[in-house]
Structures are given as structure tokens and as C-alpha cells.
Amino acid sequence: AYRKGGYHAVRIGDPFSGGRYIAQRKLGWGQFSTVWLAYDTRTSNYVALKIQKSAQQFAQAALHEIEFLSAAADGDLANAKCVVRLIDHFKHAGPNGQHLCMVLEFLGDSLLRLIRYNRYKGLKLDKVREICRCILTGLDYLHRELGMIHSDLKPENILLCSTIDPAKDPVRSGLTPLLEKPEGNANGGGGVSTMNLIEKKLKRRAKRAVAKISERRSSMVGTLGEEASSKTERSLDGIDMRCKVVDFGNACWADKQFAEEIQTRQYRAPEVVLKSGYSFSVDMWSFGCTAFELVTGDMLFAPKEGNGYGEDEDHLALMMELLGKMPRKIAIGGARSKDYFDRHGDLKRIRRLKYWPLDRLLIDRYKLPEAEAKEFAEFLSPILEFAPEKRPTAQQCLEHPWMNVSTQNNADNVGSQMRNLQIKG
Ligand code: ADP
Ligand code: MG
Numbered sequence: 001a002y003r004k005g006g007y008h009a010v011r012i013g014d015p016f017s018g019g020r021y022i023a024q025r026k027l028g029w030g031q032f033s034t035v036w037l038a039y040d041t042r043t044s045n046y047v048a049l050k051i052q053k054s055a056q057q058f059a060q061a062a063l064h065e066i067e068f069l070s071a072a073a074d075g076d077l078a079n080a081k082c083v084v085r086l087i088d089h090f091k092h093a094g095p096n097g098q099h100l101c102m103v104l105e106f107l108g109d110s111l112l113r114l115i116r117y118n119r120y121k122g123l124k125l126d127k128v129r130e131i132c133r134c135i136l137t138g139l140d141y142l143h144r145e146l147g148m149i150h151s152d153l154k155p156e157n158i159l160l161c162s163t164i165d166p167a168k169d170p171v172r173s174g175l176t177p178l179l180e181k182p183e184g185n186a187n188g189g190g191g192v193s194t195m196n197l198i199e200k201k202l203k204r205r206a207k208r209a210v211a212k213i214s215e216r217r218s219s220m221v222g223t224l225g226e227e228a229s230s231k232t233e234r235s236l237d238g239i240d241m242r243c244k245v246v247d248f249g250n251a252c253w254a255d256k257q258f259a260e261e262i263q264t265r266q267y268r269a270p271e272v273v274l275k276s277g278y279s280f281s282v283d284m285w286s287f288g289c290t291a292f293e294l295v296t297g298d299m300l301f302a303p304k305e306g307n308g309y310g311e312d313e314d315h316l317a318l319m320m321e322l323l324g325k326m327p328r329k330i331a332i333g334g335a336r337s338k339d340y341f342d343r344h345g346d347l348k349r350i351r352r353l354k355y356w357p358l359d360r361l362l363i364d365r366y367k368l369p370e371a372e373a374k375e376f377a378e379f380l381s382p383i384l385e386f387a388p389e390k391r392p393t394a395q396q397c398l399e400h401p402w403m404n405v406s407t408q409n410n411a412d413n414v415g416s417q418m419r420n421l422q423i424k425g
Contacts, residue, residue, distance in 0.1 A: 005055030007034050008094040016101060017090045021049055028110075032058050032249065037106065040087075047087060048104040054097030061249055062100035068148060068248040069102065075145055079105075082138035084159070084246040107244055108162035111155035111294065118236065120297035125372060128294045129403060130241035131158075135287055136403070138245040140394035143280040147254050150245060151262040153286035155293060157247040163240050254279055265311070266299050270319055270326065271388050273312050274334025281388040284397075288383035295376060296366045309349040313340045317350040319386075322358060326386050358384075375402055 002009050007029075014023045021038040027048055028035045038049040052062040069086035079085050088103035109117070111131065123131075135158060142148040150157075252258050262272055262282065269285035271278050292300040300322075303315035320326055328345035331337060342348055358381055362373035379402035385391045397403065 001053070002096065004096050005058075006053050006096055008051050008054065008092065008096055008099045010034065010036055010051065016049060016092055017088070017103075021047065021103065023049065030247070030249075032061055038103070040103070046106045048106045050102040050104060051092065052100045052102075054094070054099045059098070059100050062102065065249045065251075066100070066102060068251040069104075071146055071148065072142070072248070076141065081141040082134045082242075082244050083141060084244050104246075106162060107159035107246065109160050111158045111160070111243065111290070114160065114236075115155060115293065115297055118297065122295050122297040122366065123236065125295065125376065127236060127241050128291065129405070131243055131294060132287075132291055133398070133403060134158075134241075134243045135245065135290070136394045136398050139280075139283050139287060140398065142245075142251075143254075143283070143394055149252050149254055149257075149278075149280055150248070150250075150283050150286075151252055151259075152247060152250040152264060152267075153245070153283050153290065154264050154267045155290055157245065158243050158290070159246050161240065161242040161244060265303065265315070266301055268315070269388070270316065270330070270386055271334065273315055273336070274331075274340075275336045276330070276334035279388065280393070281391045284383050284391045284394065285388075287394075287397075288380055291380060291383075295368075296362070298366075312336070313347060313349055316340055317347055317353060320347075321353050321356055322361070323381075323384055323386065324355065324357075330386050378402065 001007050010023050010026070012023055012025065015021070016023065016038065020042050021040055024037040024039055024046070026034060027037050033050050033052045036049045036051065038047050039045075040047045052058050066086065066089050069084070072081075072083045073079075073086050075081075076083065084107060085105040086102060087105060090101055090103075092099045092101050114123075135153075139150070139153075142150060250259075250262060252262075257278075260272075260275055262278070263269065263286060267286035267289045269278065269282040272282060289300045292298075301315060301318045303311050303318055305311045306314055316326070326345065331341045331345040332343065340347060347353075357377075359373050359377035362368045362377060363370055366373075368376070379397075379400055382390070382392050383397065392400070
């Protein structure tokens with residue numbers, strides 16, 4: 001993919017935007033981009049540099065993402081709404097064409113890596129709560145204040161806030177600091193010759209550092225420390241669970257939508273599968289799937305195409321096995337309903353469903369204590385309502401008793417808070 005119209009090849013030490021940013025290490029990549037840790041010589045901070053593929057359609061997608069990230073940054077001057085901050089953007093000319101580049105605040109590992117790091121065992125409920133609070137804060141902001149739908153919420157697109165300064169803690173972050181601060185003034189005043197000198201020096205240093213870095217290639221950046229090969233238990237004690245929502249490449253305005261098919265398969269809401277139209281509540285569905293995955297380590301729905309039926313129909317069957325039969329009106333109300341449902345609201349090709357409700361699943365398969373399972377199921381079930389308008393908003397979820405337990409795993413506490421709420425209500 002490193003060809004015309006494709007990715008831009010980056011070497012460690014490469015300068016961007018007139019020398020302001022210096023590439024340090026690859027952080028990740030997506031379909032359209034590679035993401036690099038870079039050093040911002042103007043602010044002496046580390047940043048994430050997202051470099052888009054150059055072809056016209058990718059540039060268009062980057063402009064789209066910049067529009068949504070800018071709107072999110074403009075409405076959140078204090079940078080407290082759990083959405084990744086866009087710091088800068090510019091064009092970079094390379095051998096494969098012009099690449100739009102986004103400069104984002106540097107964040108840590110994704111929740112997907114967190115789940116993997118924890119060996120798919122599921123996180124403690126107090127950790128899950130901290131993470132949920134951040135995601136819901138982000139969604140509440142996007143939905144209520146901006147009128148924006150994220151449309152691709154999933155563990156991969158939620159990043160932990162890095163508590164590690166890559167310059168100060170190179171071992172834990174898997175980084176060798178390539179630059180303390182570039183000598184001289186790389187930005188301005190230096191003129192061409194100084195610039196070249198600095199570049200040469202950088203490249204020499206970079207070469208030396210590459211060997212060291214590749215030794216640690218498997219280590220995780222920013223949050224979780226070294227990826228150990230041993231089978232020892234891993235503790236997440238002391239790791240701050242603050243996180244932020246990233247990847248606005250698929251975002252849309254509630255009143256100006258672009259695509260009918262949105263979201264990543266496993267996190268896709270039923271109204272999207274059935275093409276019945278959608279709104280903010282599709283993000284709430286994805287949030288529910290994500291919360292379940294954090295608690296159990298397993299995806300809530302992992303549909304597969306089977307003998308005589310497709311992925312969509314399997315997906316609908318899995319939903320109904322967990323949540324009960326879809327109300328007939330909803331089942332037959334979408335543009336795609338006729339492909340999957342008969343006029344009674346039963347699936348055409350998957351006839352026998354094994355009902356396994358959420359609280360029993362949490363107790364029987366995932367061995368959650370009964371009280372904890374019931375409380376979590378009480379929080380999650382309304383979010384996984386088939387009727388989109390019945391799902392609680394992010395704001396309502398933030399106010400739910402399950403989100404507001406002060407002592408960890410204290411069942412009595414939730415019980416009494418719920419009773420209080422009923423009395424008040
Ligand atoms: P795409 O739209 O191509 O999927 P993303 O924005 O999801 O791109 O970024 C791809 C990957 O790059 C992420 O999964 C993550 O590993 C890494 N990444 C993205 N943004 C940041 C950031 N701000 N800080 C650290 N890593 C990031
Ligand atoms: Mg992504």
C-alpha cells in the first residue's frame with residue numbers, strides 16, 4: 001500500500017510541517033492512515049501524527065474527519081469531554097502524493113489492547129465503571145451539545161489516556177527518546193543549512209535508535225507497559241482508566257447523514273441491520289456492546305454466516321436469543337425486513353432460538369456473583385432495547401445508580417440507591 005495514492009512511508013526522524021514535528025515511532029494504523037508518535041518542537045510535547053493515504057477519496061475522508069474533530073475541539077475549550085483533541089492539521093507532499101495530516105493529542109493503548117492484555121478475562125467492575133464514565137461523558141457531549149453521531153464506537157476506537165511521558169519513561173513506554181530537544185531552532189530563523197544539519201543529525205541518531213526500538217517492538221506504548229511473554233497474572237491496579245473517544249472518520253450530524261450502513265458489524269444496532277433509519281441511540285447500542293465486552297472479555301454479538309443464512313440474519317438471531325423476540329412492528333418496519341422476517345415477525349431461515357437472558361449469561365457463563373450480575377444487567381438491558389427511542393441517553397446512563405456506586409462491589413449500596421431512586425420517582 002506504500003504506492004501512489006497510498007500510505008506515506010515515514011522514517012524515524014523525518015520532519016513534518018516545516019520541521020515543527022519530528023517522527024519518532026509508529027503507533028498504529030487504520031484502513032486509511034498510519035499514525036506516528038511525533039515530537040512537537042514548538043510546544044516540546046509528544047503528539048500523535050495521523051498521516052492519511054494520498055488518493056482523492058482518502059483526502060476527502062480526512063477533510064471530513066477534520067471537520068468533526070474541529071467541531072469537537074471548538075466546543076470543549078477545557079479539553080475535558082473525553083474526545084481526542086485535534087491540535088493542528090496540514091498537507092505533506094511525499095513521493096506518493098499529497099497527504100493530509102492530523103496532529104492529535106498523544107493517547108495510550110486502545111481498550112481492545114487492554115482487553116487482550118488482560119487475557120480476555122474481563123475487567124473488575126470498578127474499572128469498567130471508570131471507563132464507562134469517560135465514554136458516556138464523550139457521547140453525551142457529542143450527542144447533546146454538538147448533534148453529532150460517532151457511528152463507529154468500539155473498543156479499538158477508545159484510547160486510554162497515557163499517564164506516561166514517553167521522554168521521561170522510555171522503558172515502560174517502549175520508547176527511546178530520540179530527541180530531548182533538537183538543538184538550534186528547527187522552526188524558524190535557522191535557514192536551510194541549519195535545517196539540513198539538524199536533519200542529518202536526527203537521521204544518524206534515528207539509525208542508532210532503530211536497533212534498540214526493534215528489540216522492544218512488542219511492547220505497548222503509553223499505558224500498559226511491557227508485553228510479557230510469561231503466563232503470570234496481570235494486575236491493572238494503579239492504572240488510570242481514563243480514556244477518550246477517537247476516530248471520527250465515520251461521524252455524521254444527526255440531521256445530515258451520509259451513509260445507510262454504518263458501524264462495525266459486531267457493534268451495529270438492529271435498526272442499522274434492518275435499515276429503519278437511525279439516530280444518536282446507535283452509539284448507545286455500541287456502547288452497550290462495548291461495556292459487556294469489558295466485563296466479560298468476549299464480544300456480545302459475533303455473527304457468522306451459516307448454512308442457508310447470512311451474517312445479518314445470524315446477527316438478528318443472536319440479538320433475540322439474548323433479548324427476547326423483537327417486537328413485530330420493529331422487525332417488519334425496516335427496508336431490509338422482508339429479507340429476514342416473515343409477516344409474523346419470525347426469522348425466515350433460523351427458526352429455533354435458544355433464549356439465554358443477560359443476567360443468566362453473566363452468572364452461568366461468566367461466573368459473576370449473582371448480585372453483581374443482576375445489577376449490571378439492570379444497567380445494560382435498557383441500553384440494548386430493540387426500540388431505539390426507548391434506549392436511555394448517555395446523560396441518563398451517567399445518572400444510573402450502577403454508574404454511581406462509590407464503594408467497589410458494594411451490592412447493598414446499589415440496592416439502597418435504587419430504592420431511594422424509586423421513592424423519589
Ligand atoms: P483509522 O481511521 O485509519 O482507523 P484511527 O484514528 O482509528 O485511524 O487510528 C488508527 C490507530 O492509530 C488507532 O487504533 C491507535 O492505535 C493509533 N492512534 C490513533 N490516534 C491516536 C492518538 N491520538 N494517540 C495514540 N495513538 C493513536
Ligand atoms: Mg480506527
